[in-house]
Amino acid sequence: MPATALPSSGDTPDDGAGPGPGTVQTCDARGMAEIHRLFRAGFGEAPGLVGGVADGDSGRAETVGDHLAMLSTALHAHHEGEDTLLWGRLESRAPSCAAHVARMKQQHAEMLVHLEELDASLPAWRGSGRASDAASVSAALAGINAALAVHLPDEETNIVPVIETVITPREVDALAEHARKATPKGKMFIQLGAILSAQPDGGTAWQHEHLPAPVRLLWRLVGRPRYERYRAQLVR
Secondary structure, eight states: OTTOOOOOOSOOOOOSOOSOTTOOOOOOOTHHHHHHHHHHHHHHHHHHHHHTSOTTOHHHHHHHHHHHHHHHHHHHHHHHHHHHHTHHHHHHHOGGGHHHHHHHHHHHHHHHHHHHHHHHHHHHHHHHOOHHHHHHHHHHHHHHHHHHHHHHHHHHHHTHHHHHHHSOHHHHHHHHHHHHHTSOTTOHHHHHHHHHHHSTTTTHHHHHHHSOHHHHHHIIIIIHHHHHHHHHHHHO
């Protein structure tokens, strides 16, 4: 589902017409909640990470700031995928969902304000580590977390059930591919680790469902140690 960094199926999105008459969709949209867990966990711990940086510690601010930039990129991509590939299809195929879609669009617009505030405030803080620069970062994070607290449960309750009836598996793949392409260079294992750690069981079931055996082996031998080193440096 959107923004999970999975391999594409190789299929192309539908042309917008949706399933044919009488077709019963079997689209699995559980991935929406899975990726939402990443944003809840990542942005949820972010204020504490920022607050833990000593005034003037630019090295530590760079570490935390780089992590926040990765989260921001992921959330931007998640929402851009929905804005460009999902809302129009829902409006045309499920007209009764139009009010929910309109609300999602408004919530995305409000979220974008806070995300852009975060993007704009991070460079100065990453370079200086000063508490005065951190204040703008913290304010942006407060706005993002407040917006997520409204948006994510609303989307899971009112949009996901509709996705599962009118959006095709190929279109879900296209949303995932859109997000995958936005993963910053060199961050694939880090983002995968963040997704896995946000799941209730630590990602064990997610791996077996979404990753082929060779990729699970690569994760175990290379990815997980790299992610664990990253987390140790981030939360020290």
